[in-house]
Amino acid sequence: MSIEPLSRAGYERIEIVNGKQVSSALVSRLFLDADLVISLPKLKTHVQTVYTGAVKNFFAVLPLSERRRFHRLNRYERFSEAIVDLYSVVGRGVSLMDGIVGMEGNGPSTGRPRKLGVVLASANAANLDVVACEVIGLSQTRVHTVKDTIARGFAARFEEVQIVGDSLSQVSRKFHVPPRLLLRANPIIEGLTDIVLGLHGSAVEVHADKCTSCGHCRNICPVGAITIDNYCRIDYSKCIRCYCCFEVCPNDAIVLRRPFVRRVLGRLRGGKREE
Ligand code: SF4
Ligand code: SF4
Incomplete structure (x- = not known):
């Protein structure tokens, strides 16, 4: 097995029908051609978007120039909606979130490691984020990507997600969130x-x-x-x-x-x- 960068086969512009903030995106051809996608997000809070997880992990399929374009949207609500726009066309496969040691506070670079001892898995990355937010004590209405995926029907509300394995009360720990x-x-x-x-x-x-x-x-x-x-x-x-x-x-x-x-x-x- 070889490890290849997502840029190896170049990028292809794909249309985002019904995008709220962006109408197209340049996406890695290697990603588009893959038979199976296994996404490995980390459970963490984020200084700009409060939380990033499985849905935001698909941002990796964009080249740097395209990430800059998304970031130029600036206000976190608009940026979060652009992330969901992208997810609407590239979200697939299985997401395995590493929450064995998560990160709280000013993630993703200078937050504090926080032991949680949990791995979350789902074939629906948006649902996985809904559950992950509950695990760390973040209301699903306070993270704009989560709110938006629920509003657009990509995710269910927490009460409607079927959870298999440990119960929420067994694994949840309240994380410190970015002060803003x-x-x-x-x-x-x-x-x-x-x-x-x-x-x-x-x-x-x-x-x-x-x-x-x-x-x-x-x-x-x-x-x-x-x-x-x-x-x-x-x-x-x-x-x-x-x-x-x-x-x-x-x-x-x-x-x-x-x-x-x-x-x-x-x-x-x-x-x-x-x-
Ligand atoms: S616009 Fe440039 S300098 Fe300003 S915060 Fe973003 S990356 Fe840093
Ligand atoms: S060390 Fe930090 S501030 Fe200095 S050039 Fe590298 S990224 Fe920029």
């Missing part, structure tokens, strides 16, 4: 706070002493806001606060600088790496 979820608990409060205090998102900041100039952040940035000049530099006039650079930096050289109110909320929830 506190504001998202009430969209009206979040919207007003953003408007009144100018708090739309947190700014990314570079710790030059930790930067090794590897360039991963520059390569992923969807708007070309990053240059490497001895160390990573960010053009804030271009930055759309998608946090991709924060996610990919292997050296913790990029941190989120949160406005005061969110810093306070973050500390209340034990959030990590908030300046």
Whole structure:
């Protein structure tokens, strides 16, 4: 058996009928031609979308340029709906989610490992996410991808999903979520706070002493806001606060600088790496 990158056979643009945010996507030909797809997501919370799991794992079938296009949608609701748009045309196979050691807090790169000792499996990735959110104590209405897959009929509500194996009470542990979820608990409060205090998102900041100039952040940035000049530099006039650079930096050289109110909320929830 050989291991091949999904880019090996190139990409093909496929139409997304009824997409809410995107009407087409470039998808790996290797993926499209596969007889069987086994997707291996990790159970984790996420700084931008609150939670990512089995549905978001299909994002891997896109080339980097296409991921940048999706990220340019910026607001997490729009980005989440684009993820579901993609899932509507590529979601298939079996998803095996590794929750033996999950991640809570500011995932996917700087959250805290959390032992859970669970593996979740389903032939319906959207249903798997519904159950995974319950396992970590996240309401299905507070994760936009989950809410959207239920609304579009790709997933059932938790109460309607048939679970085989251990019961929820045997495996569930409440995870700390990224602090911004506190504001998202009430969209009206979040919207007003953003408007009144100018708090739309947190700014990314570079710790030059930790930067090794590897360039991963520059390569992923969807708007070309990053240059490497001895160390990573960010053009804030271009930055759309998608946090991709924060996610990919292997050296913790990029941190989120949160406005005061969110810093306070973050500390209340034990959030990590908030300046
Ligand atoms: S990814 Fe991190 S270490 Fe690499 S260039 Fe960017 S900031 Fe520096
Ligand atoms: S600098 Fe970072 S947060 Fe800003 S747009 Fe680029 S990748 Fe996103």
